[in-house]
Amino acid sequence: MxxxxxxxxxxxxxxATVSRVINxxxxxxxKTREKVMSVIEKLDYKPxxxxxxxxxxxxGNIGFIVWGEHFSEIEKFYSQIFLGMEYSARDSDxxxxxxxxxxxxxxxxxxxRFLKYKDVDGVALAGRVPTSLIEYLENQGIPFILIDYGIPDKVCNSVVMDNYNGAFQAVDQIVKSGKKNIGFIGGSYFHPSVKDRYRGYKDNLKSNGLGDSEYFDKFSFLKNVETSPEIGIQGVKHLLSQNIGLDAIFCCNDTTAMGALSELKKYNIKVPKEVSVVxxxxxxxxxxxxxxxxxVRVPKLEIGKESYRLLTEIIANPDSTPQTSIIDVEYIQRRSS
Amino acid sequence: MxxxxxxxxxxxxxxATVSRVINxxxxxxxKTREKVMSVIEKLDYKPxxxxxxxxxxxxGNIGFIVWGEHFSEIEKFYSQIFLGMEYSARDSDxxxxxxxxxxxxxxxxxxxRFLKYKDVDGVALAGRVPTSLIEYLENQGIPFILIDYGIPDKVCNSVVMDNYNGAFQAVDQIVKSGKKNIGFIGGSYFHPSVKDRYRGYKDNLKSNGLGDSEYFDKFSFLKNVETSPEIGIQGVKHLLSQNIGLDAIFCCNDTTAMGALSELKKYNIKVPKEVSVVxxxxxxxxxxxxxxxxxVRVPKLEIGKESYRLLTEIIANPDSTPQTSIIDVEYIQRRSS
DNA sequence: TTATTATATGTAAGCGGTTACATAACAAAG
DNA sequence: CTTTGTTATGTAACCGCTTACATATAATAA
Structure with missing residues (x-):
């Protein structure tokens, strides 16, 4: 070697000259540069x-931390974001x-371990992470960003998708299709993403003259546990038992929607004819x-790439004021609505 | 610091003494050791x-390489294996x-990049990977193991699950439940895992006096493309169109089975009453x-842990003869059969 | 012409560990 | 009391790179 x-x-x-050429x-x-380059080539030298x-x-390391349960979930959400970061990272250093x-x-x-030994230049935290971890990073002065998460009353560098507008648009489509009694099923409502989606749902209904607080009481099923198909199942059971003429459901995410779909099937309720699901x-x-x-499609790879960009920027410039990147989302029409 | x-x-x-203590x-x-330890503690020193x-x-690095398509698949198969390795690695160096x-x-x-710059001590290759990559590793003398994969006519260090016996047992259960016309749906049959599962399927049927080559011709749907729900859908379509009294399907994996289930639903075929699916x-x-x-449950984390064990052993002892670790699997009875 | 500046290259001191080798201390053996 | 062997510790070179600084050369200005 x-x-x-x-x-x-x-x-x-x-x-020293070789070093200058490399860098x-x-x-x-x-002339010197060319000479050195050719020798590097010839010897297959890699620093x-x-x-x-x-x-x-x-x-030369960036840490990517995700809550174990999240990484093991059905959805590859955070794995894809990771991959997006990886794609960017592999082209750099x-x-x-x-x-x-x-x-x-x-x-x-x-x-x-990479935190204990200070073996990273910066850290990306994906999804919900322990507050104590964030505090640790702040105390140690390790640059970090939050992905798909936020902390109340604290401004951090973060990358999020446009949850509010995504939800707003999705619900708008449901309304436009003629539905009037639109339920919301959501888990972990402390999570800012879920919160924003719920807000988008409510605001759209309000702007369409459909929802008031009584409506939202009747049509919302919120559980403060991690989202899962199970939540969707429970949500459908609850909403149907209310006898409120439910004709559509907007779920806080696809995992939840999967549960909802399977439960509706059990009741032999036609989707989307009787109840549409988004x-x-x-x-x-x-x-x-x-x-x-x-x-609503969330461009996961893109989130990863933007996260990489933001994090490396912060590493290079640690004292810049915190920024939030908001990634656009897109409504995808399929058969369930 | x-x-x-x-x-x-x-x-x-x-x-030098400090180094001795650390290591x-x-x-x-x-006395010296204790003294040094206490100072290390006090200064919060980390090498x-x-x-x-x-x-x-x-x-201090191990590379984990997986084919992009595999990592992005529905199933978290390789992500979980990765995680298993990670669990082991974080407790070590x-x-x-x-x-x-x-x-x-x-x-x-x-x-x-970590290969280009020789920045790993060893590499784990998960699932199907390009042959040229394996050749590269061999030429460079970089220790590596294959996970859930194998190359014809080549003995490599590898970790695989017991595909043959898992399939054998699963089919045995199907037979015991009284089914006689058991189909097989599989994609990417060049993949050794799929091959072994198919072999287990056939051998069990033979040993139960059910299958001969004519039977296997009729009841097998094999496509040489990456496994996916789509394969399951096509498989069901094909097997039903044959009018062979199909009453059970053994799928090469769950992803495929998902497609099969959804397609059976379309035909309003009761699972498992009319056709059971495994x-x-x-x-x-x-x-x-x-x-x-x-x-058939494959213990993914365990595969990851065993992979770590094997790979680090090979790194420490590069000239040992190639080994294959076979991980036990377990049949899981649920509602679809 | 000489002074000044920009460009080009080299020298050597780190970065923070490991480790071969030298040496010191001490106990056991002769 | 010396000799020998074991244990304990220190010295200094080295791993492969970056970089501050010194120096040399070439180009430009005065």
Whole structure:
């Protein structure tokens, strides 16, 4: 394995010059540069990461932390976001280290190794993460961004999708299709995404002259637990038992909608004729289930790429004021509505 | 940030001694060791990875490569295996670097960065991967293992699940339930897992006196494309159109089975009464769909952990003869059979 | 012409660890 | 009391790179 000394010797220059060539620095004569390049090529020389990192005191790593339950969920939501970051990172100088944290998180014991050893230049936190973890990062001064999450009363660098408008548009489509009694099924309502989707749902109905607080009381099923098909099942059971002439359901996400669909089937209720169903996220399964699910597509890879951009920007410029990137979403019409 | 010099000075010893303490080496007096330990504690000293790596010439990284399409699939199969490796790695000295490769893989252009820069001590390849990639690793002498894959006529270190016996047992259960006309639906039959499952299916039927080559011709639907719900849909269509009194289907995996279930529903065929369906893998969705899917559970986390064990063993001992770890699977009875 | 500035290259000191080797201390053996 | 062997500790070179600084050369200005 060739090193910088071999290259320098063979090119008859000093290692400083080789270093300048590698890093595309000024003050290298064109001829010298070409000479060095050709030797690098010939020897198949690649600089050693650990040596660079030691010398520059950057780690070249970015941490990606996601709550274990989220990563194991049916939907590949966060895995796709991770992949989006990975796509960006591989074209640059970073590795992305993925790890999960537990719900019951204790910064003393459960700290990801790359944090304990300060072996990352920055961290991306995907989805809901323990508050104590965020506090730890702030105290340690490690740059971080939140993806698809937010903390009340705290401004952080973050990347989110346009939950409010996505929901607003989706509900608008439902209304336009002639439905009047539109339910909402949602889990983990403390989650800002779910909150914003609920807000979009309500605001649209209000603007269409359909909803008031009594309406929302009747037509909302909210549970403060992690979203799952189970929530959808419970939601359908509840809404139907109310006898309120339910003719459509907007679910806080596709996973929940899957449960709702299966439960409606049990009651032999025709979708979308009797009750139409719309989800949010556009997970892979949504186009495969029957009937295929109308939903709001969230561009996961794009979120990942934007996250990478933002995080590296913050790493390079740690004292900039916090920014929030909002990623556009798109309503997808399928068979369930 | 404290370094080894700070610790040495404060503990009134040399850095060599501190290094010995960190690495639990012999020849340190108990008193000295305690002293150094307490200083390390006090200064919250953590050794710097890049320095260790530079000095020891190991990278501390393990590469995890999976084909992009696989990682993006509905099923979280390989993500879970990755996670299993991650669980093991975080308790030791390795980071796992995940990356995907394209179908059309060109070693000159598409080489993962950690390979190009020789920045891993070993690599785990999950699922089907380009042959050219494997050849590259062999030529470069980079230790690697195959997970859930194998190459004809080549013995590699690998971790696989017991596909043959899993299929054998599953089909045995179907037969015991009284079914006689049992179809097989499978995609990508070049994949050794699918092959072995098909072999298990056939061998069981033979041993139960049910199948001969004519039977298998009639009851098999094999397509040489990546498995997907679509394959299941096509398979059901095909098998039903044959008018062969189909009363059960064994699918090469759950994803395929999902498609089969949805298609059977379209025909209003009762599952499991008229046709029972059994899958393989036990993806999360399998317990949520209706009817819930009988399947063969593959312990994904365990596969990941075993992969880690095997790979690190090979890294430590590169010239050992290739081994194959076979992970036990378990039949899970649910509603679809 | 000489002073000044921009460009080009080299020298050597780190970065924070590991480790071969030298040496010191001490106990057991002769 | 020396000799020998074991244990304990220190010294300094080295891993492969970056970079501040010194120096040399070429181009431009005075």
């Amino acid at each position: 060739a090193n910088i000394n071999n290259v320098a010797k063979k090119a008859r220059v000093s290692i 595309n620095k000024k003050y290298v004569a064109t 050693l990461y650990s040596a660079i990192n030691l010398a520059t005191k950057r780690t 970073y590795y992305i280290l993925l790890t999960t944290v537990k719900e019951k998180f204790n910064p003393k014991e459960d700290l990801p 989800g949010f996220d556009d997970i892979t399964l949504s186009s495969f289930c029957t009937p295929s699910l109308s939903t | 404290a370094n080894i010099n700070n610790v040495a000075k404060k503990a009134r010893v040399s850095i 639990n080496k012999k020849y340190v007096a108990t 710097l990875y890049s320095a260790i790596n530079l000095a020891t010439k190991r990278t 390795y980071y796992i670097l995940l990356t995907t490769v394209k179908e059309k893989f060109n070693p000159k252009e598409d080489l993962p 899958g393989f893998d036990d993806i999360t969705l399998s317990s949520f769909c209706t009817p819930s899917l009988s399947t």
